[in-house]
Amino acid sequence: MTEKGKTQMTIKVLGPGCMNCKTLERRTREAVEQLSLDAIIQKVEDYQGMSLYGIMSTPGHVIDGKVVSQGRVPTVETIKELIQQSRQ
Amino acid sequence: MNTRAWSFAPVSEKRTYALPLLLLPVWVVIYVFLQPAVDAVVHSLPGMMPGSMLTEAVRFFLYEVPKVLLLLTLIVFLVGIVRSYFSPERTRRILGKRSTFTGNILASLLGVVTPFCSCSAVPLFIGFVEAGVPLGVTFSFLIAAPMINEIALVLLFGLFGWKTALLYAGTGLLIAITAGYVIGRLKVERFVEDWVYAIRPGSGMVPDEAMPFAQRIEHGFESVRDIVGKVWLYVVVGIAVGAGIHGFVPENFMASIMGKSAWWSVPISVLIGVPLYSNAAGIIPIVQALLEKGASLGTVLAFMMSVIGLSFPETIILKKVLKLPLIFIFVGVVATGILIVGYVFNFIY
Numbered sequence: 302m303t304e305k306g307k308t309q310m311t312i313k314v315l316g317p318g319c320m321n322c323k324t325l326e327r328r329t330r331e332a333v334e335q336l337s338l339d340a341i342i343q344k345v346e347d348y349q350g351m352s353l354y355g356i357m358s359t360p361g362h363v364i365d366g367k368v369v370s371q372g373r374v375p376t377v378e379t380i381k382e383l384i385q386q387s388r389q
Numbered sequence: 390m391n392t393r394a395w396s397f398a399p400v401s402e403k404r405t406y407a408l409p410l411l412l413l414p415v416w417v418v419i420y421v422f423l424q425p426a427v428d429a430v431v432h433s434l435p436g437m438m439p440g441s442m443l444t445e446a447v448r449f450f451l452y453e454v455p456k457v458l459l460l461l462t463l464i465v466f467l468v469g470i471v472r473s474y475f476s477p478e479r480t481r482r483i484l485g486k487r488s489t490f491t492g493n494i495l496a497s498l499l500g501v502v503t504p505f506c507s508c509s510a511v512p513l514f515i516g517f518v519e520a521g522v523p524l525g526v527t528f529s530f531l532i533a534a535p536m537i538n539e540i541a542l543v544l545l546f547g548l549f550g551w552k553t554a555l556l557y558a559g560t561g562l563l564i565a566i567t568a569g570y571v572i573g574r575l576k577v578e579r580f581v582e583d584w585v586y587a588i589r590p591g592s593g594m595v596p597d598e599a600m601p602f603a604q605r606i607e608h609g610f611e612s613v614r615d616i617v618g619k620v621w622l623y624v625v626v627g628i629a630v631g632a633g634i635h636g637f638v639p640e641n642f643m644a645s646i647m648g649k650s651a652w653w654s655v656p657i658s659v660l661i662g663v664p665l666y667s668n669a670a671g672i673i674p675i676v677q678a679l680l681e682k683g684a685s686l687g688t689v690l691a692f693m694m695s696v697i698g699l700s701f702p703e704t705i706i707l708k709k710v711l712k713l714p715l716i717f718i719f720v721g722v723v724a725t726g727i728l729i730v731g732y733v734f735n736f737i738y
Contacts, residue, residue: 317706319508320619348511348709352588357477357516358509372477372504373611 310340310384315351315361315371322360325374329362332380340384405603408610409466420459427452446636453628453674457547461540461624461670462617468502468539469612473605475503477513484530485520489573492526497565500533501558507535507703514710518585525573531707532723533565536698540620541669548631548677553686556734561694564726571722580715623670631674634682644683647692649738654688655731659724662695669697686738691731699723 312329316322326344333340345351345361354363358372362380364387375383427448431437437444480503484496505513510531517527537558545554647654665672672693680689699720708716 317508317511319506321506321508348515349584349588351512352515355516357481357513358504358506359512361512372506372509374615 310338310388311343311365312340312384313343313345313361313363315345315354315356315363316359317348317351318346319359321374325360325362328374328377328380331377332384335377336381336384338384405606409606416459416463420456423455423459424452427455442636446632449635450628450632453548453632454625457544457624457628457670457674458617458621460543460547461620462613464539464543465616466609466613469609470605471502472504472612473600473608475499477503477505477509477516480530481516481520481522484517484522484526487523487526489523489525490570492523493529493566493569493573496522496526496529496569497533497562500530500565501537501562503530503534505534507700507706510703510706511709514707515585515588518581519588523573524578524581525569525571527569528572528719529565529569532568532698533562535700535703536565536694537561538669538697540616541673541693541697544624544669544673548674549680557690557693560690560730560734561698564694564698564723564730568722568726572718575718577715577718580712580718582710582712585710620668620670623668624674627671627674631678634675634678638678638682641683643679647679647684647688649685649687649735654685655691655728655735658688658692658731659695659727662692663699663720663724664701665696666700666702667696669693672696685735687731687734687736690734691727694727694730695724698727 312333314322314326314329316325322344326342329342333342351359351361354361354368356368356371360371360374361368362370362375362383364384367387369383369387431444431448431451432439434447437447480499483499484492487495514527514531517530518524542554542558545557645651647658676684676689676693680686704716704720707719711719
């Protein structure tokens with residue numbers, strides 16, 4: 302399931318640093334760890350960088366360049382699902 | 390369909406429907422029996438003399454905290470479901486075609502129901518500008534969204550009654566509509582940071598608006614966890630302070646300071662209220678107690694609106710996309726609206 306060894310995944314958390322953004326970052330790290338994935342997790346805190354993804358509410362969640370959720374903090378389980386979906 | 394950000398196993402779907410149906414009667418029973426239960430508890434406590442200041446303060450606290458939290462949970466749950474129909478993207482689509490005035494009215498109304506948090510103010514602003522939503526219409530949204538929220542309305546309803554809650558919502562909408570309209574007429578486009586216009590944003594995520602109802606219920610639970618989990622402490626502290634004032638501050642104590650005869654009380658309330666940053670849940674119980682001690686309604690309304698609707702942190706956030714003159718215009722126009730509301734209500738009541 303973990304599909305190790307494929308191209309490295311990049312997950313971005315878009316948010317100016319409010320509480321929700323920090324929670325999302327923490328949960329993303331947990332999810333990645335639980336799936337024992339080799340992924341780069343980046344935090345995008347500047348608004349110009351964020352607006353390139355066209356999100357209108359924070360936190361934004363981007364997996365391999367694609368926005369998968371915004372304006373909500375998915376649970377660790379959901380993040381794992383999202384990661385697996387985008388791996389398919 | 391396979392791009393949906395939220396997916397549920399079919400097994401949980403039944404549970405999603407069953408849970409609210411099971412919880413609702415429990416909610417009703419607790420709500421109905423709360424008053425007698427609290428009375429019984431307070432009477433059984435040692436040293437609680439009926440009618441003493443301490444007894445009244447304790448009774449007030451023990452009754453209002455669970456009552457407000459119950460109301461908050463139910464309303465936040467329902468609002469969570471309603472909000473699942475209004476994504477910021479959809480709101481932007483609706484507002485993009487509107488002219489001013491109709492646009493201002495619509496934006497203010499949508500500001501109430503669209504999911505919004507002040508940390509999203511900037512991406513939302515950019516998104517609106519990109520879609521060609523007029524600046525004044527965007528401001529109507531940005532004024533209404535934080536000012537008229539479910540937390541404020543629940544607390545107003547729970548502690549003041551539905552009349553004050555409606556009054557607050559109505560005047561708040563009026564301020565959002567007119568302030569947005571005025572800002573639109575002032576031609577302030579040049580005071581928006583230049584990089585905002587230069588952005589060519591990506592497509593973002595097209596939200597799945599046709600989600601099954603079970604998912605909307607899940608949305609409701611999610612907002613309860615998120616919002617009630619965040620504000621319950623404000624409610625407890627706010628009501629504790631309110632209970633203290635309620636029990637120990639003498640009647641008419643506030644009349645000379647925040648009463649209607651003191652003409653300067655409205656501007657002073659706004660001046661204090663704007664930089665003061667608090668959640669509606671923390672400020673409303675305190676304000677309710679002040680009203681009881683002789684503060685006048687207009688002054689209290691103006692104070693609440695400036696604390697909840699105009700916050701210093703949010704203005705700092707907006708500074709990222711707005712040049713300083715526009716920040717001052719924004720705060721100035723909204724504060725003027727709040728002042729007028731304060732004076733009008735002091736005059737009427």
